[in-house]
Amino acid sequence: MDYKNVQSAPGSPAVFESSQQYLRSANIAIQLTLFLKNLGYDSRAHIDGDYEVICPLVARDAGLGEIGRMGLLMTPHLGPRVRIAVVTTNAPLVPGEYQPDRNMIEFCRVCKKCADCCPGNSIPTDDMLEIDGVSRWRIDSDSCYRYWCTSGTDCGRCMAVCPFSHRNNLFHNTIRVLIRYSRLFARLAYHADDLFYGRKPKSKPPSEWMRI
Ligand code: SF4
Numbered sequence: 001m002d003y004k005n006v007q008s009a010p011g012s013p014a015v016f017e018s019s020q021q022y023l024r025s026a027n028i029a030i031q032l033t034l035f036l037k038n039l040g041y042d043s044r045a046h047i048d049g050d051y052e053v054i055c056p057l058v059a060r061d062a063g064l065g066e067i068g069r070m071g072l073l074m075t076p077h078l079g080p081r082v083r084i085a086v087v088t089t090n091a092p093l094v095p096g097e098y099q100p101d102r103n104m105i106e107f108c109r110v111c112k113k114c115a116d117c118c119p120g121n122s123i124p125t126d127d128m129l130e131i132d133g134v135s136r137w138r139i140d141s142d143s144c145y146r147y148w149c150t151s152g153t154d155c156g157r158c159m160a161v162c163p164f165s166h167r168n169n170l171f172h173n174t175i176r177v178l179i180r181y182s183r184l185f186a187r188l189a190y191h192a193d194d195l196f197y198g199r200k201p202k203s204k205p206p207s208e209w210m211r212i
């Protein structure tokens with residue numbers, strides 16, 4: 001998702017960006033589904049509004065990232081700034097292997113910035129829970145949705161403030177790699193993020209073309 005538009009959350013440009021990327025992921029998923037069907041395999045696209053799986057959990061098992069405190073997939077280069085779709089199929093595939101990113105989880109344990117900034121008080125501040133056999137955080141989706149209904153947007157403030165949502169550039173990618181391999185650096189990065197961006201960063205203007 002576009003960095004600037006996400007930074008404007010909970011403003012409406014973040015919702016526009018979200019819809020745009022859900023649409024793109026759905027396009028890709030449906031094309032892939034049709035391709036597999038043409039090869040003779042059963043397949044199904046799981047896209048926004050029509051899921052039979054929990055996409056972030058599938059994506060985590062496929063090795064695409066971790067599940068952060070805010071319950072979203074945290075990817076290595078864009079953090080939670082992604083929208084995903086899933087394709088299930090009976091095609092014979094070679095299974096990928098989930099490699100836990102323990103330092104990203106450790107970062108989430110101490111950071112809690114999304115929880116501190118959540119206007120709906122929906123993100124837990126305590127430790128992970130065992131949910132359906134998986135250890136993870138789970139947000140209070142009722143209070144999150146209540147905030148969406150009162151604010152008139154899909155919020156996304158948690159995604160905007162997350163230190164892993166910074167730009168996909170050499171500087172921030174180097175920091176992401178260092179966090180992955182050094183727990184000490186992860187601690188330093190957590191403090192540095194508060195120092196440079198603030199504990200409760202304010203919404204920023206969206207991309208130029210999105211401004212009215
Ligand atoms: S803001 Fe902090 S605690 Fe929340 S998901 Fe991002 S890294 Fe984890």
Ligand code: SF4
Pocket residue numbers: 070117118119120121122123139143144145147148154155156157158159
């Ligand atoms: S979308 Fe908004 S209300 Fe919902 S969890 Fe994120 S910050 Fe909280």
